[in-house]
Amino acid sequence: MVKPSGPVTGTQALSTINPDHPLPRKNRSSNSDGRTRLPVAQDVAELAGVSIATVSRALNEPEKVRPATREAVMKAAAELGFVLNSAARALSTRRSSTVGVIVPSYGNEVFVRALSSFQRTMRAAGYQVLAASSEYDLATEMQEVAFLLQRGVDGLMLVGGIHDPALYARAERSQVPIIQSFSLSDREYCVGFDNREATFRAANYLLDLGHKRLAVVTGTRENNDRAAPRAEGVHLAMAERGLKLSPVHDLIVSSGIVAGRDAFSQLMGGPEEQRPTAIICGTDEIALGIMSEASERGIDIPRALSVIGFNDSSFSAVLSPPLTTIRVDADEIGKSSALALLNLMGARTTVQVTRITPELVLRGTVAPPEKL
Amino acid sequence: MVKPSGPVTGTQALSTINPDHPLPRKNRSSNSDGRTRLPVAQDVAELAGVSIATVSRALNEPEKVRPATREAVMKAAAELGFVLNSAARALSTRRSSTVGVIVPSYGNEVFVRALSSFQRTMRAAGYQVLAASSEYDLATEMQEVAFLLQRGVDGLMLVGGIHDPALYARAERSQVPIIQSFSLSDREYCVGFDNREATFRAANYLLDLGHKRLAVVTGTRENNDRAAPRAEGVHLAMAERGLKLSPVHDLIVSSGIVAGRDAFSQLMGGPEEQRPTAIICGTDEIALGIMSEASERGIDIPRALSVIGFNDSSFSAVLSPPLTTIRVDADEIGKSSALALLNLMGARTTVQVTRITPELVLRGTVAPPEKL
DNA sequence: ATAGTAATTGAAAGCGTTTACATATTCGAT
């Protein structure tokens, strides 16, 4: 399409070939294969009759550009269906507007909930989140972090405070702040709670009811500053009353519901006077497994056995009986972590430690021991 | 470290500064604020005594570079802790090695499972995945897709085949392939199953047992090609036998466990001879809610009421009684979707439709109706 | 009107890769 010559608002006419300049490498509106090329800032600039710098400003700092100009740019951008190339922006600004989060597992509802609210909050702030799971393995986690770092994430959310030492070094080197979640720390920025205290309280509650033989079942405690302290809390509560938690009542299982079923068999296999009268579980999934196996074997919960879970998963309230559990506000953890990380990335280092309070929610799986 | 002169395997000596070349623009190892700058390809090139192009090749197409050179580059890269800047690479190659996926909700275990295996597969292929949830809302989904497209994702995984029409146009424009999941289509590439057939079979199973009054409860069916066909399947099965599914036995609820509880009340509120004798649920969560409410009201499942769920969530097998449900291999969907998308992105358009077969897993919540 | 100041805009230099093209090197066959 050849236009009549006339006043041209842009920097130079472009619909006809300018013989002064060598032929541009590519035809500006279509690819070598004839496909329409996506519009770039330059195209918007030309259509709006401004410079590319102004386009950038109109888009990023609208207040720095005169209203009339801004509108012209916006109109041109809309007309062309212009979409900013975030790789170019990231390269230029050295920030990706992307954050990474690594959870131990997607199989644990509480992490999914936290991830979800973390993501929602980040999204509202204009960030995308790259998520990954470590499967409770430090090496896998490190690998994922390396991947995320290469991807240029601006921040990182991790669960717990035990990680590959190289992780902190690498993050530091890339100047990527880390927010730790689900456990507390006095060295790192974190949003979490005192895992030991949570089960300590639950154990005391059971002890107050008259229970003497408690059991505790958690998933892996290796490199895990949530599960390990939870077990500790139970030990501690008993020790304070001069009781001792029998080693056979202290179980580490692989996580998940079926693991809970196995745990039941191990715990309740011995002679009756040695069996625990109450079990504190590291997750509601484990508790559910235990309840399921108990039901199958005709063991009455809570009469013959009390059970306390952890996390208050969605199914917990509707089990029969409803599961007594330690509720953790995962949404709050996700959201607060996001907010804290946002703060850190903004170089504001005000946020330090956000302490969440777990709550023992009393439902139907706890009763005093049978023979007082 | 100065080596004695002798045979040098590389192209040229590199441990001393070459005075022939002009001094680099910036001090190469530190920033204006004195902070150590992260090494870039140029630094590696200098240390290895090769050009930046060779560094790139050594890293991306090692076979195109002589072994000795390659090793020198690798060594230099390792020594400097060089990490490739993916924004720059994305800008240069016009591909981000990132894919996006949008699920309706993280609250539905089946989507999380699919997402997880999708991610694992993509990760193994060197892709990162950006995930988002639409909360079953087309506008939200469109917005997220726009965000992902701006982010330059190379591919997209979507659940179902009903989306904002603009979505396809935008994706097409950006030349981003889409893989549809959890439902079948004859127009789009997809990995899914026949939702209608799944419940059709389940309904027939109940009908064969002698049930005459079936009910169906699903989450929202608006713009939803999974829930709606599931309801249809039940209608269809009954119609084939000259039966009619009463409108009051056809319920749409908000998803989740509590929604299931509400459904129970509505369904079982009427006089006994009008109540359904079996309920087919759109998800296991709904089924769980129904079972919970039934248990609370002393309605015996399966004697007084049969229940069939959908998805075979992790908790379903351990409920009491264990939930009869339609199992869908979400891992397979995630994995196959990833593989198919990988194919599409590689411009190989061989993969068309991958059909997954749902399976009715018989457990404890189904029995013949009480009075035959 | 007009000088001085503040607010806008534009030109151009990056950001760190990849890659087409040109050049240099290697190697096998004579």
Added chain:
DNA sequence: ATCGAATATGTAAACGCTTTCAATTACTAT
């Protein structure tokens, strides 16, 4: 040794944006 083909490497131009700095334009108060 020597030539040519094949292979390896280097040079430099993108990729599409942001941002500094300078130049221009728009105000404000004489």
